Each structure stands twice: as structure tokens, then as C-alpha cells.
Amino acid sequence: MSQKQTLSFQAEVAQLLHLVTHSLYSNKEIFLRELVSNASDACDKLRYEALENNALYEDQPQLEVRVAFDKQARTLTITDNGIGLSQQEAIDNLGTIAKSGTREFLGRMSAEQKTSATEQGQLIGQFGVGFYSGFIVADRITVESRRAGLAPELGVRWTSGGTGDFEVEQITRPERGTSVILHLREDAVDYLSTWKLKSIIGKYSDHISLPILMRKEEWKEGENNQPGEMVLTEEWETVNQASALWSRPKKDITPEQYQDFYKQISHDWEPPLAWAHNRVEGSTEYTQLLFIPAKAPFDLWNRDKKAGVKLYVKRVFIMDDAESLMPVYLRFVKGVIDSADLPLNVSRELLQESRDVRAIREGSTRRVLSMLEELARLEKDESASEEDKGKYARFWAEFGAVLKEGLGEDTGNRDRLAGLLRFASTQSDLPSVSLADYKARMKEGQKAIYYITAETLAAARNSPQLEVFRKKGIEVLLMADRVDEWALNFLTEFDGTPLQSVTKGAFDLGELQDEAEKKAAEDAAEAFKPVLAKLKEALKDRAEDVRVTSRLVDSPACLVVTDGGMSLQLARMLKQAGQKVPDAKPVLEVNPEHALVKKLDGSVHFHDLAHILFDQAVLAEGGLPEDPAAYVKRVNALLA
Numbered sequence: 001m002s003q004k005q006t007l008s009f010q011a012e013v014a015q016l017l018h019l020v021t022h023s024l025y026s027n028k029e030i031f032l033r034e035l036v037s038n039a040s041d042a043c044d045k046l047r048y049e050a051l052e053n054n055a056l057y058e059d060q061p062q063l064e065v066r067v068a069f070d071k072q073a074r075t076l077t078i079t080d081n082g083i084g085l086s087q088q089e090a091i092d093n094l095g096t097i098a099k100s101g102t103r104e105f106l107g108r109m110s111a112e113q114k115t116s117a118t119e120q121g122q123l124i125g126q127f128g129v130g131f132y133s134g135f136i137v138a139d140r141i142t143v144e145s146r147r148a149g150l151a152p153e154l155g156v157r158w159t160s161g162g163t164g165d166f167e168v169e170q171i172t173r174p175e176r177g178t179s180v181i182l183h184l185r186e187d188a189v190d191y192l193s194t195w196k197l198k199s200i201i202g203k204y205s206d207h208i209s210l211p212i213l214m215r216k217e218e219w220k221e222g223e224n225n226q227p228g229e230m231v232l233t234e235e236w237e238t239v240n241q242a243s244a245l246w247s248r249p250k251k252d253i254t255p256e257q258y259q260d261f262y263k264q265i266s267h268d269w270e271p272p273l274a275w276a277h278n279r280v281e282g283s284t285e286y287t288q289l290l291f292i293p294a295k296a297p298f299d300l301w302n303r304d305k306k307a308g309v310k311l312y313v314k315r316v317f318i319m320d321d322a323e324s325l326m327p328v329y330l331r332f333v334k335g336v337i338d339s340a341d342l343p344l345n346v347s348r349e350l351l352q353e354s355r356d357v358r359a360i361r362e363g364s365t366r367r368v369l370s371m372l373e374e375l376a377r378l379e380k381d382e383s384a385s386e387e388d389k390g391k392y393a394r395f396w397a398e399f400g401a402v403l404k405e406g407l408g409e410d411t412g413n414r415d416r417l418a419g420l421l422r423f424a425s426t427q428s429d430l431p432s433v434s435l436a437d438y439k440a441r442m443k444e445g446q447k448a449i450y451y452i453t454a455e456t457l458a459a460a461r462n463s464p465q466l467e468v469f470r471k472k473g474i475e476v477l478l479m480a481d482r483v484d485e486w487a488l489n490f491l492t493e494f495d496g497t498p499l500q501s502v503t504k505g506a507f508d509l510g511e512l513q514d515e516a517e518k519k520a521a522e523d524a525a526e527a528f529k530p531v532l533a534k535l536k537e538a539l540k541d542r543a544e545d546v547r548v549t550s551r552l553v554d555s556p557a558c559l560v561v562t563d564g565g566m567s568l569q570l571a572r573m574l575k576q577a578g579q580k581v582p583d584a585k586p587v588l589e590v591n592p593e594h595a596l597v598k599k600l601d602g603s604v605h606f607h608d609l610a611h612i613l614f615d616q617a618v619l620a621e622g623g624l625p626e627d628p629a630a631y632v633k634r635v636n637a638l639l640a
């Protein structure tokens with residue numbers, strides 16, 4: 001390519017650019033953080049590639065980022081001597097967005113048009129606009145670059161006004177690496193100031209492990225009675241600390257620095273809920289700096305998304321999607337792990353097999369669980385601030401459902417995870433009941449932790465199955481997260497007490513029922529036998545069994561499944577997702593005390609009533625009658 005080419009942005013980029021320039025107004029300065037971060041990534045990449053090919057350093061082994069401005073030309077330029085871009089890479093990387101979930105994100109942004117610009121800005125910030133954030137302050141961006149290892153003539157100039165298209169052409173560029181030249185908008189000229197730029201770099205990029213250089217300024221006395229001013233000299237000075245934050249001693253780092261670092265690596269605008277910074281010694285040595293965010297990212301449910309923990313080896317960046325470092329159910333954790341033992345050229349395959357990596361992963365998982373346990377402890381700590389007390393509830397609201405995946409995924413830590421669970425219950429509208437709280441409130445003689453799963457909390461709360469529990473004042477945990485049913489399969493007991501679904505298995509409150517109640521139930525069952533036999537016959541295609549129950553108080557009937565069977569709700573969910581579900585019939589339980597059930601005996605409508613009972617039990621449980629029209633017909637026949 002020697003000719004200038006004009007190319008169109010991928011549709012998503014054009015959309016994103018529009019959002020960027022319209023929503024990020026209130027937090028303009030982040031553009032510098034993004035561009036410096038890209039420059040630093042480019043240097044990391046060079047260092048990593050150079051492990052195999054030292055020649056890539058050419059004659060410049062000292063990696064650095066330079067920030068310079070030109071008041072006359074109204075430009076701000078960020079230059080790095082990192083890996084650089086080939087022409088094709090410039091077209092591919094600066095014209096498209098490779099991130100997974102982009103389309104969903106943009107869809108959501110347009111769906112949330114009504115939210116305030118600030119909120120939109122936060123969402124975009126989280127998404128990470130990266131390079132394109134330059135257009136917040138620039139009405140034109142020129143990128144000049146040459147990839148390390150390519151001849152000087154194979155440089156590239158990319159330029160765009162940030163609307164529909166961009167131009168690329170071949171240039172000669174002796175220096176390796178990239179310059180991003182921002183042609184500032186009129187309202188962004190205050191960035192043409194050493195003081196301003198230094199303060200932004202200090203705020204966001206201090207920890208970047210490369211030196212960030214700016215030209216030194218000097219005071220120059222005015223001549224001919226003119227006032228003096230600061231002028232730029234030819235000398236460059238380092239304006240950041242240039243030492244990786246995590247490699248500094250804890251005592252030298254302020255909470256603000258931790259928070260700023262977190263914002264830098266996560267693109268989050270909110271400070272994290274908690275962090276842990278430790279040097280782990282022993283057979284495997286590494287440093288971990290891990291953060292728990294306060295807000296879930298837009299793609300939390302994408303289990304394939306990039307993990308949030310970056311891997312470094314002796315402060316050299318290795319990779320940032322090292323899922324081997326964190327289990328999937330902790331995919332919301334952000335941070336850095338810096339190993340002292342792994343080889344620098346560690347490959348993905350090696351990562352998966354390495355004993356060191358396994359030790360790091362286990363250690364980091366335990367560390368995250370400790371952080372969460374500490375937040376949970378603060379909830380009940382009288383001396384904690386209101387903010388600290390509320391942190392675990394905030395965490396749970398954002399990430400609770402993800403953490404539950406761990407019950408199935410991480411058997412080794414199941415007990416600790418169980419301690420972190422929180423639920424709504426018949427005694428608490430808020431999802432704030434822990435299994436330990438529940439146990440402490442159990443009735444005398446109560447042998448199990450009772451729970452119910454349903455499609456919504458309201459459906460769970462109003463389920464007929466809870467009637468007798470209410471009557472007896474026994475608490476039942478209410479669950480309506482999609483993962484609950486699956487996750488609870490893995491948790492059969494807590495601290496020696498079994499968990500029991502109130503919709504599964506035969507009803508047995510054990511010692512919670514007194515002898516008289518048991519006797520009355522047995523008598524009723526005995527007296528009801530002939531009717532049961534008829535019901536079984538009438539419903540033989542739909543119900544596995546029909547039996548008398550004392551779990552109901554106000555409702556005539558309900559459906560249950562056998563112990564260990566799949567709940568009707570899960571079966572429905574799987575069917576909706578197009579999965580095969582074993583065809584198991586539920587058990588119909590009837591309340592012999594209910595007027596409608598009493599009416600059955602000797603009724604001329606016996607057959608219709610039997611089916612209505614069954615269909616109503618389906619409805620009450622959140623499902624639909626198999627044949628809704630037939631149901632309506634039967635009810636109408638009785639009403640007429």
C-alpha cells in the first residue's frame with residue numbers, strides 16, 4: 001500500500017464513537033489514562049515478544065512513553081516505543097472493536113437512552129472505550145506507527161475525524177512504536193499545560209511501570225518589561241513514579257493509590273469494595289493485589305469473558321486473560337498476580353498444567369473468600385462505619401448469583417461458600433439471611449433448613465407449600481435466582497443440618513408436629529382412602545401418585561416431586577432452553593380439610609373437579625395447564 005486509502009469504521013465503532021463524544025463529557029480527562037495505558041500495553045507486548053527475538057529492541061532497549069504538546073498547533077501527542085502497528089494492524093485494530101459482547105453492550109446503551117449522561121458515561125467507562133476516548137477531546141486523531149522488526153518504510157499513518165471513516169497511508173518512520181496525535185477541540189485547550197497533564201498522569205498512571213516523560217519547563221523572565229512565563233526546554237523528565245504499585249511495600253501505598261490503580265485496570269469509576277495486597281512466600285512465591293468491584297460489569301453473565309486478573313512474571317506483563325488464575329465463579333475479581341517463579345515465556349498450555357499456577361489459583365481463591373468473609377463480618381460489627389456495614393449487602397446484590405456457581409464448581413471451598421450465601425426468607429424481604437442466621441432461629445425440634453425455589457420471589461413467597469410453615473412460624477428460605485436450583489443440588493447440608501426443599505419429597509415435619517396432629521392426619525388419610533383411589537384413577541395420566549397432605553392450610557392441592565427429582569420449575573426452565581427433560585410425573589397432594597376437596601366425595605362433577613384441582617396446582621406453582629382451553633371449559637361448566 002502506498003496510496004492513501006479511505007476505509008469505513010465497523011458499524012459498532014461508529015456507534016461507540018457517537019456515544020463517546022456525547023456521554024463522556026463530564027469525565028473528559030480519562031482519555032489520557034486510556035492512551036497512556038495503551039502505550040504501556042504496547043511496551044509490555046514488545047517486551048514479551050522480545051523474549052523470543054531480542055532483535056526487536058533494535059537499538060532502543062529502554063521502553064518509555066512520552067507526552068508532549070504544541071500550543072501553536074493545538075496538538076497533544078502520546079508516543080511510545082512499544083510494539084507498534086503494521087498497516088494491516090492499524091486497519092484492523094483502530095477500525096473495529098474486537099471485544100466480545102460489544103453488540104449487546106451497544107444495544108443496552110441505546111435501550112438506556114433515557115438514563116443520564118453521567119450514568120451512560122459510567123457504563124461506557126466500564127466497557128472500556130480505550131483508544132476511541134481520544135475523540136472526547138480531539139476532533140481529529142492521527143496515529144503514526146511502525147511495528148517493531150519492520151523496515152522504516154513500512155510505517156503507517158492513520159487519521160480520522162471520528163465519524164464514519166478513516167484514512168490510512170504508508171509512511172517512513174525510523175522510530176519503532178506509535179505516536180497518537182490529538183488535534184484538540186477548542187474546548188479542550190486546557191490540556192495544553194504541563195501542570196494539568198502532570199496532575200492527570202499522577203492521578204491515573206503513577207503506577208505504570210514504565211517511565212512517562214514530559215519536557216521540562218523552566219521559568220523565563222520577560223524581556224522589555226513583559227511578564228515572565230514558563231517555557232518548555234529540550235530536556236525530558238520522568239513524571240510518574242514508574243514502579244509497579246504492587247511491588248511497593250504496603251505501608252507506602254495510600255488507599256487513594258489503591259483505588260486509582262483499581263480504576264485504571266478496571267475502567268470502573270467507582271472505588272472497589274475491598275482489596276487485598278500480599279506477598280505470598282513458600283514453595284511458590286508471588287504477589288497478589290486483588291480487588292472486589294462495587295458494581296457488576298455489563299457482561300458478568302458471559303462466562304467466557306476475559307478474566308479480570310492480569311498475570312505478570314517479575315513485573316513483566318504476560319497476559320490478561322489468564323483464566324487459570326481464578327475460578328470462573330470469581331470472574332468479577334480484578335487485579336494483578338506477579339509470580340517470581342514462572343518462566344517469562346510461559347505459554348497458555350503451560351499455565352494450565354503448572355503446579356505453581358495451581359498453587360497461585362488456590363491461594364488467590366482463598367484470599368478472595370477471606371476478603372468476602374471480612375466484608376460479611378463487618379455487617380455485624382457494631383464498631384464498623386455504616387458504609388462498611390453495608391458493603392457485603394452491596395456485594396451480594398451485584399455478585400451473589402455468580403458466587404453461587406462456586407457451590408458446584410469449587411467443592412474444596414464449598415463450606416466457606418455456604419457461609420457466604422444470603423437469602424430472602426419468609427421472615428426477611430431482603431436477601432440478607434445467612435444459613436447461620438437461619439440455624440440460630442430454628443424452632444426446637446426442627447431438623448432441616450427449609451427452602452423453596454421459584455421463578456420469582458413473589459411466586460416463592462405465595463406458594464401454597466409454605467402454608468403450614470407459616471402457620472407454625474417456621475422460616476423458609478426463598479430462592480429465585482436461575483442458578484439456585486442447580487447450585488442447591490451441591491449443597492445438601494450446612495453445619496450438620498440438611499437442606500430440604502419444601503416442594504420435594506413427602507411432607508414430614510418430624511418433631512414439629514405433635515402427636516395429636518399426626519394422629520388427625522393419619523385419620524384423615526384413612527377416611528379419605530376411597531376418594532384418593534378415585535382421584536388416582538381420574539388423574540392416572542398426569543400424576544404419579546395422589547396423597548393426602550398436612551402441608552396445606554388454605555389451598556386445596558399442590559404438586560410435589562419425589563426426593564432427588566428435578567423440580568417442576570427447573571424442568572420448565574430447561575424445556576424453554578430447548579433441552580431434553582426426562583418425563584417425570586409429579587405427585588398431587590390434597591388438603592382433606594379444604595371445602596373443594598371435601599366436595600369431591602359423591603360429586604357428579606368428580607372427574608372435572610379432579611382435573612381442575614390438578615391444573616390449579618400447576619398454576620399456583622407458576623406453570624401453565626397442559627391444555628389451558630380444557631381447563632377454562634371445565635371451570636366455566638362449574639360456574640355456570
Ligand SMILES: Nc1ncnc2c1ncn2[C@@H]1O[C@H](COP(=O)(O)OP(=O)(O)OP(=O)(O)O)[C@@H](O)[C@H]1O
Pocket residue numbers: 038039042080082083084085093094127128129130131132178
Ligand atoms: N499505542 C499503541 N501501540 C500499539 N497498538 C495499539 C496502541 N494503541 C492501541 N493499539 C491497538 O489498538 C487496539 C484497540 O485499542 P483500544 O484501546 O480501543 O482497545 P484495547 O486496548 O484492546 O482494550 P482496552 O482499552 O479495554 O484494554 C489495541 O488492542 C491495540 O492492538
